[in-house]
Amino acid sequence: MTQVVLKGRKVVGGVTEGEALVTGQAISTWGGVNAVKGIITERRHELRGQSFKDKILVFPSAKGSSGWSTVAQVIRMADQSPKAMIVRDINSLTAIGAVVLRVPTVTDLDQDPTEVIATGDWIKIDGDRGIVEIIKKG
Amino acid sequence: MVQLARDEHEMLDGKHGRARQRAMEILVQYADALGAQRFVNTNNVHLLIGFHPYPEVVTVTDGDELASKFLLDTDEKIVVDYIETFNTTHIFAIDLERWKLMGAPQSLHELMESIKKYCIRTGISLTSTCTPYQVGNIPTRGEHCAWTESSAVPYCNAILGARTNTEAAHSAFPIALTGKVPLSGFHLDENRLGDQLIQVETDVNSVMDWYLLGYYAGENSQIEVPVLKLARPMVPNISMLKGFNAAGASSGGIMMYHIVGLTPEAPTQAAAFGGRKIQKTLNYGNAERRQTYETLNSAEDSGVDVINMGCPHYSLEQLRDVARLLDGKKVHGNVTLWIWTAHQLKDIADRNGYTDIIFKAGGQVMTDTCPLNTNLFPPGTKVVATDSAKQAHYTPAITGFDVWFGSMQDCIDAAITGKWRGELK
Numbered sequence: 001m002t003q004v005v006l007k008g009r010k011v012v013g014g015v016t017e018g019e020a021l022v023t024g025q026a027i028s029t030w031g032g033v034n035a036v037k038g039i040i041t042e043r044r045h046e047l048r049g050q051s052f053k054d055k056i057l058v059f060p061s062a063k064g065s066s067g068w069s070t071v072a073q074v075i076r077m078a079d080q081s082p083k084a085m086i087v088r089d090i091n092s093l094t095a096i097g098a099v100v101l102r103v104p105t106v107t108d109l110d111q112d113p114t115e116v117i118a119t120g121d122w123i124k125i126d127g128d129r130g131i132v133e134i135i136k137k138g
Numbered sequence: 139m140v141q142l143a144r145d146e147h148e149m150l151d152g153k154h155g156r157a158r159q160r161a162m163e164i165l166v167q168y169a170d171a172l173g174a175q176r177f178v179n180t181n182n183v184h185l186l187i188g189f190h191p192y193p194e195v196v197t198v199t200d201g202d203e204l205a206s207k208f209l210l211d212t213d214e215k216i217v218v219d220y221i222e223t224f225n226t227t228h229i230f231a232i233d234l235e236r237w238k239l240m241g242a243p244q245s246l247h248e249l250m251e252s253i254k255k256y257c258i259r260t261g262i263s264l265t266s267t268c269t270p271y272q273v274g275n276i277p278t279r280g281e282h283c284a285w286t287e288s289s290a291v292p293y294c295n296a297i298l299g300a301r302t303n304t305e306a307a308h309s310a311f312p313i314a315l316t317g318k319v320p321l322s323g324f325h326l327d328e329n330r331l332g333d334q335l336i337q338v339e340t341d342v343n344s345v346m347d348w349y350l351l352g353y354y355a356g357e358n359s360q361i362e363v364p365v366l367k368l369a370r371p372m373v374p375n376i377s378m379l380k381g382f383n384a385a386g387a388s389s390g391g392i393m394m395y396h397i398v399g400l401t402p403e404a405p406t407q408a409a410a411f412g413g414r415k416i417q418k419t420l421n422y423g424n425a426e427r428r429q430t431y432e433t434l435n436s437a438e439d440s441g442v443d444v445i446n447m448g449c450p451h452y453s454l455e456q457l458r459d460v461a462r463l464l465d466g467k468k469v470h471g472n473v474t475l476w477i478w479t480a481h482q483l484k485d486i487a488d489r490n491g492y493t494d495i496i497f498k499a500g501g502q503v504m505t506d507t508c509p510l511n512t513n514l515f516p517p518g519t520k521v522v523a524t525d526s527a528k529q530a531h532y533t534p535a536i537t538g539f540d541v542w543f544g545s546m547q548d549c550i551d552a553a554i555t556g557k558w559r560g561e562l563k
Contacts, residue, residue, distance in 0.1 A: 011171045026360055026391060030191060031510070031532035041535040043436065061361045063391035065532075066186060066228075066286040069306035073211065074192045091361055091391070092303035092323055095171035099164065100211055100308050108173070 002136040004116060008109035011090060012098045013128040018083040020121045020134075021055035023047050024114050028064025029071035029097065038080025056123040057082040058113050062093035072097040084125045086113045086132060106130045140169035140320065141176050149316055157218045160210045161312035165320065168309055174320035181224050182277055182300075183314040184270045184285035185262060186307040188230030188253045189511050199249055201256025209311040218260050223314045226265040226275040227257065228286050229507045232514070234266065234481075236504055240514045262314075266506040267480035268450045269380065271298070274482070279402055282325055284313040288387035289380065289450045289528065295394040297379055299402035301325045304393050324394050330403060331412040332365035332396055334358075339369045339423040345381050345456075346545040348374060349527035351422060352382035354430045356390030358420055365396045365410040373400065377453045384450050385527035431562045434530040437540035440559070441472075442552045443519045446533075448478030449508055449526035454486055456546065457503070461492035463550040469500030470556035474516050481505040501553065510536050523558055525549045 025046055029035070032042035038053040062068055075081055081103055087094045090107040098105035104127030117123065117134055124133040148154060149162040169177065190196050190208065198204055206216045230250055232242040237250075257264050265273050268287045277283050277300035285291050285302045294300045303323040305313065313319050323329055336358070342351050355364050364386075374382070374397075386392035396404035404410035447460065457479060469475050477496060479487070484505050487493045493503045509515055510532055515522070522533055523542040530543035542552070548560030 009173065012167075028388075028391075031388075031536055035192060036194075043531075043534040044433070061391065063356070063360060064288060064388055066288050066291075066304050066306050067189075067191060069308040070186070070189075070208075071191060073208070073308070074195055077195055089361060090172065091393075092172065092309065093306060093391070096168050096306045096309040099167045099171055105171075 004134040006109040006111055006113060006116065006132040006134065007130060008106045008132065009130040010127050011087065011095060011105035011107050012103065014104035015126050016083045016104050017122065017124040018054060018056045020058050020117050020119055020123045021047070021050065021052055022058040022114055022117050022119045024060060026061045026063035027059050028062065030065035030067025032064060033071055035071045035074035035080065036078045038075060038078070052082045053080045055082050056084045056086065056125060058086040058117050060088040060114050062091060062097065066093070068093040069096045069100045072101045076101055084127070086117070086125070088112055088114055106132060140166055140174055143177070146177060146318060155219065157216050158315055160212060160216055161315040164211065164308065164312045165316060165318060169320035172320050172322040174322040176321050177318040178282050178321045178325060179317055180282045180284050180313060180319045181317060182275065182281060182283040183223055183225040183310055184228055184275065184287060184290060185225050185310050185314055186228045186286040187257065187262065187311065188227060188250060188266060189507070190231060191511060193231065193246055193249070193512060196249065199252050201252050204253065205256060205311070209307055211308055218315065221261045221314050223317045225314050226263050226270045229268055229511060230266045231512050232507055233504045234506045236502070239502060239504070240509060241516065242512065242514055246512065265480065269480060272451065272453060272483060273480045282319060284310055284319045286310050289384035291393045292383040292387065292395060293379065295324050295330070296396065296401050330394055331363065331414050332410045333362035333417050334364045335416050335419045336364050336366050337369065337419065337421050338366055339421055340427050341370060342368065343372065344545065345377050346525065348378040349381040349385045350427055350430045352385030353389045353434060353527045354422055354426055355395070356386035356388060356392050359390055359392055361391040363394045363396070364392065365398060365404065365407065367398045367407060371399060375455070377456050380450050380453065381527070388528045388531040428562060434527055434543040435541070436534050437521050437542045437558070439521050439540065440557045442521050442523045442542065442556060442558050443473065444515055444522045445473060445475045445549050445553045446509065446522055446524045446529055447476070447526070447546065447549055449524065449529045452477060452479040452483070454483055457483060457487045457492050460546060460550065461495040463547065464499040464501060465495050467499050467554050469553045472556050473553050475501035475553045476509065477501055477503050478508050479503060479505060513537055523549050523552045
């Protein structure tokens with residue numbers, strides 16, 4: 001069992017663990033996610049049709065619409081939230097989106113999380129300390 | 139941790155009322171999430187208040203309860219007295235006057251009426267447009283702003299030289315209440331410099347060309363700052379820049395860019411990069427232009443049901459041009475033609491007879507929104523045509539419909555014939 005530890009900083013605090021869902025592509029929640037079903041719907045997105053509910057969602061950044069946090073709030077209200085988020089490059093949309101989603105979120109890690117983490121890896125995340133433990137799958 | 143000035147401490151301590159206290163609580167969390175060291179004052183906010191993409195979750199109709207739950211993100215009812223900060227409003231969920239033409243339910247109309255009353259009471263300016271810069275919100279170079287609407291943000295940053303990040307509903311409202319925006323992202327000089335060079339080797343002479351270039355730039359730059367260098371320099375107008383900005387913030391997340399020799403912070407290529415190393419150089423030629431065009435066209439059936447134009451809201455020039463194309467023509471019986479603009483520009487179109495020409499041809503000039511926001515399309519719609527790369531990008535994911543993308547002329551030809559015959563020239 002390989003274990004890797006990444007160090008970054010807090011976006012939203014809290015401690016949790018779960019299975020990673022990783023994409024190298026940016027996410028637009030408005031116009032790219034069905035919030036009440038908790039799935040990615042963007043036409044050419046590599047996660048199209050996949051659910052992020054209860055996953056540790058690992059992605060490079062937000063893109064697109066300023067409706068990001070509006071849709072994030074509906075995801076939370078519809079009980080479709082990921083357990084946590086690991087965002088490579090934080091910006092205004094992912095920052096307020098994470099605050100509204102209220103799940104542990106980290107950024108500014110010492111390695112690119114979308115490269116180091118693979119879908120299916122087991123992730124322990126400490127949002128307050130900005131620490132991500134990766135237990136590689138298989 | 140963000141450092142608070144005295145007035146910010148006072149707001150957080152509740153000395154300026156519960157609404158400002160709650161706003162400051164959100165903003166401190168937001169600033170820490172961004173890694174901001176302090177706040178900066180703003181007197182220019184473009185709010186997202188009248189639009190909600192999931193009306194089924196909006197179970198309250200009272201204005202104060204709506205703002206508390208959906209903007210201040212709390213179950214506690216918080217009453218806002220007055221918002222001192224100058225502000226304008228992004229789109230609402232429906233055309234506030236012609237909502238029945240959209241097939242909107244009475245309940246949604248009543249919800250919008252409630253929000254309208256709330257806005258009027260609290261000092262929120264009802265502009266209901268994605269293009270505040272077309273209707274009286276034109277920031278000054280260097281002005282710190284807090285704008286929602288991804289396509290308006292690059293207009294504010296890159297074209298006007300004002301400073302904003304793309305704000306969301308839950309950041310813009312607290313910012314307006316307090317007049318405080320986290321000092322981060324594009325408020326800071328160092329983040330406004332170029333990261334990548336895009337050498338534009340093909341001519342970009344039409345609105346459609348600028349949408350295509352923007353879609354390519356967004357796809358490749360994502361949230362970086364691209365610097366465009368045009369092989370054959372020209373001066374794009376507001377309709378072209380509106381198209382570039384909307385496309386670049388759909389395929390990617392461009393909030394800031396430069397055009398060498400044109401935009402205010404890029405008198406030269408060296409100034410645009412500010413001594414920073416160019417991370418990547420891309421060439422945009424005829425092959426990239428064609429590939430982008432083909433990516434945007436997801437339809438195969440040439441029969442068109444709806445033509446959706448005016449995303450972002452049409453400029454006065456576009457309203458005049460589309461009226462001229464439709465003058466004396468008839469829209470095909472199977473086609474719905476919607477042309478979206480700001481209420482204020484429609485008023486000018488009414489006065490000049492453009493609206494009447496479009497109406498006589500069988501089209502409608504609509505305001506305040508666009509149909510993607512509440513997914514309201516005529517029953518039986520399968521294929522949509524648009525002259526906006528932003529609509530072409532989002533329509534399949536939101537509606538499941540197939541999309542044709544082309545020029546204004548292609549769209550009007552399809553409106554009249556009922557068939558898509560557009561091609562890349």
